[in-house]
Amino acid sequence: MLRLIGLSKSYKAGDKALSDVSLDVPKSQIVGLIGPSGAGKSTLIRCINRLVEPTEGEIRLGEVDLVKLGTAELRQARRRIGMIFQEYALVERLTVMENVLSGRLGYVPFWRSWMRCYPPQDIRRAYELLDRVGLMEHADKRADALSGGQRQRGGIARVLAQEPELLRVDEPTASPDPNTSRQIMRLLTEICAERGLPAIVNIHDVPLAQQFMQRIVGLRAGRVVFDGAPDALTESALTAIYGAQDWHAMRQGDEEQADAEADTARRLAEVPA
Numbered sequence: 001m002l003r004l005i006g007l008s009k010s011y012k013a014g015d016k017a018l019s020d021v022s023l024d025v026p027k028s029q030i031v032g033l034i035g036p037s038g039a040g041k042s043t044l045i046r047c048i049n050r051l052v053e054p055t056e057g058e059i060r061l062g063e064v065d066l067v068k069l070g071t072a073e074l075r076q077a078r079r080r081i082g083m084i085f086q087e088y089a090l091v092e093r094l095t096v097m098e099n100v101l102s103g104r105l106g107y108v109p110f111w112r113s114w115m116r117c118y119p120p121q122d123i124r125r126a127y128e129l130l131d132r133v134g135l136m137e138h139a140d141k142r143a144d145a146l147s148g149g150q151r152q153r154g155g156i157a158r159v160l161a162q163e164p165e166l167l168r169v170d171e172p173t174a175s176p177d178p179n180t181s182r183q184i185m186r187l188l189t190e191i192c193a194e195r196g197l198p199a200i201v202n203i204h205d206v207p208l209a210q211q212f213m214q215r216i217v218g219l220r221a222g223r224v225v226f227d228g229a230p231d232a233l234t235e236s237a238l239t240a241i242y243g244a245q246d247w248h249a250m251r252q253g254d255e256e257q258a259d260a261e262a263d264t265a266r267r268l269a270e271v272p273a
């Protein structure tokens with residue numbers, strides 16, 4: 001369980017990026033964080049493992065307030081917090097297997113990682129994870145030989161190798177292919193349910209968030225202005241999050257994209273086999 005209590009962040013330049021944010025994310029719950037550019041989504045995600053130091057508030061993971069930890073304890077605690085990035089999911093020149101094993105770096109002695117000599121149980125576990133994300137037959141390929149969606153799956157396996165108690169996910173849906181985005185979201189939601197993992201997902205695609213998230217938190221100018229189930233995200237809630245003008249522009253953009261996708265599908269259907 002993750003508990004944020006009265007979290008605030010002011011950057012040196014004077015911007016108040018977060019104001020008094022309080023959130024509880026119980027086990028297995030996957031929360032979509034939405035909001036306009038500059039609302040504070042990345043700041044919130046980064047504050048959780050103190051990559052950005054909060055100005056005020058508490059960050060409780062289980063019984064521990066991460067804000068109070070010293071450097072060595074924080075390093076230990078960070079192993080329990082997985083981060084999945086949209087880009088840079090894997091180290092390209094390493095194999096998929098080596099990438100997954102690198103999730104164990106925080107747990108094995110330095111010489112083992114340097115020699116790439118991981119304990120047998122870590123290797124067994126890495127194979128299980130590759131199997132779970134559907135990459136078993138790609139284990140020995142270099143990461144740069146994978147498609148974008150496969151790399152994201154590899155990134156998920158690597159984070160799971162870390163045995164996290166919490167997942168933070170940065171924009172998993174920036175993929176140009178909507179099918180890939182949906183597959184990745186489905187995989188993430190299944191994995192959170194299977195492992196009882198709480199997750200916070202920084203997500204720009206509102207319809208996708210509504211489809212896959214159990215709960216949506218809307219930020220605007222560093223404050224939580226919506227916190228509820230996806231079907232409670234009405235026009236007026238979206239206007240409170242994005243502002244009337246931006247929300248209508250976004251919706252129009254979505255409709256244009258849906259039209260373009262339908263048009264492409266129609267054309268493809270017309271092409272003789």
Ligand SMILES: Nc1ncnc2c1ncn2[C@@H]1O[C@H](COP(=O)(O)OP(=O)(O)OP(=O)(O)O)[C@@H](O)[C@H]1O
Nearest residue numbers: 011012013015017036037038039040041042043044
């Ligand atoms: N390193 C920094 N130094 C100073 N101000 C910052 C820094 N990082 C972010 N900010 C400011 O904090 C506010 C929140 O930014 P943040 O990046 O968290 O928003 P966001 O919701 O993630 O935006 P986006 O969707 O565009 O990524 C913005 O006003 C931004 O200019």
